[in-house]
Amino acid sequence: MKSHFTFTKEQRNGIFLLILLIILFQCAYFFIDFSSKDIVVNQKALTKFTNEIDSLKQIEIESRKPKIFPFNPNYITDYKGATLGMSNEEIDRLLAFRKQGKWINSTQQFQQVTKVSDSLLKTISPYFKFPEWVTNPSPKSKTNYKYSNTPKTFSQKKDLNKATAKQLQRINGIGEVLSERIVKFRNKFVGGFIADVQLLDVYGLTPEVIERITNEFTVKTPRQIEKINLNTATVEQLVTIQHIDYEVAHNIVEQRILREGYKSLDELLKVKDFPVNKIEIIKLYLSLY
Structure with a gap:
């Protein structure tokens, strides 16, 4: 082992010189800046x-924005209104107006009812889609419509x-x-x-026009249907009914359990998220026994 650690004078001088060079190079590496200060940047390319x-x-920001498709402002829901940027008060004014059986037929009327700002109206109004009979009304016929004050009987x-469709156009x-839309929906x-009340589901029919139709037809x-027992129906059975989705069906079943059964079909009005304006149509498919 001694031979490995015994050095001559020349060897010791060489080792010392090597260590000194290492220290000098390390100091130069840490303290001397070798980078070029003259960096040329192609400003046009940058x-x-x-x-x-x-x-x-x-482009990515625009693609992530929620897309808005044409819609009828008469059917704006709480969720739809919130996504459009409407406040709760503006949405409530619209819903209160619609509950009176009234309809919005123009962009100006929408702003009058909801009191939305000009900037918001400018943003969402291009997507408004009113029924064709509102945007492109047919010229009034010269025919004088005469209606008897005496309501017709069922047999009449x-x-x-x-x-x-031709018979319906007389209304x-x-x-x-x-007229074509009514026939297509019926078929x-x-x-x-099943009953006259289903006319409410025909898009574009106002309550006044429906009243005129039911005065003549x-x-x-x-149509013969087998009614579903509300007090025993499953979620799968309930979702087969128009206007009832899975969420509403679950809420109906939960409310039935809490009430220990429904005593009246009108109790459905107290079910969370129930489509209140469609109650008369939904009742056509239900029974309590």
Whole structure:
């Protein structure tokens, strides 16, 4: 072992010189800046690259924004109104107006009812889609419509399930588009309508026009259906009914358990998120026994 650690004078001088050089190089590495101070930047290329990055960022931001499709402002819900940027007060004014059976037929009327700001109206109004009979009303016919003050009896009225589009067009306010829409909606069901109240589901029919229709027509040959027992129905059975989705069906079942059964179909009005304005249509499919 001694031979490995015994050095001559020349060897010791060499080792000392090597250590000294290592220390000098280390100091030079830490304390001397070898980087070039003259960095040449192609400003034109850098600007072009920066603009491309900003453009891609903007495209990505736009793609992540929720898309708005054309809609009828008469059917704005709480959720829809919130996504559009409306305040709770503005939404409540609209819903209160609609509960009176009134309809909004123009952008100006929408602002008058809801009192939304000009900036918000400018943003959302391009997506408003009113019924064709509002935006493109047909010229008034010269025919004088005469209505008797005496309501017709059931036997005097025509069967709504057998009425043709031409017959429906004799009603004031029913043109070619609406008459075809009524017939098409009726024919979706094998056997037609169950009751007159289903006219409420036909898009574009106002309460006034529906009243005129039912003065001349009524369902005389209703579609035969098997009613669902509300007090024993499962969620899967309830969702087969128009206007009831899975969330509402679950709420109906939960409320039934809390109440230990429903005593009246009108008790559905107290179910969370229940479509109150469709209660009469939903009742057509339900029974308590």
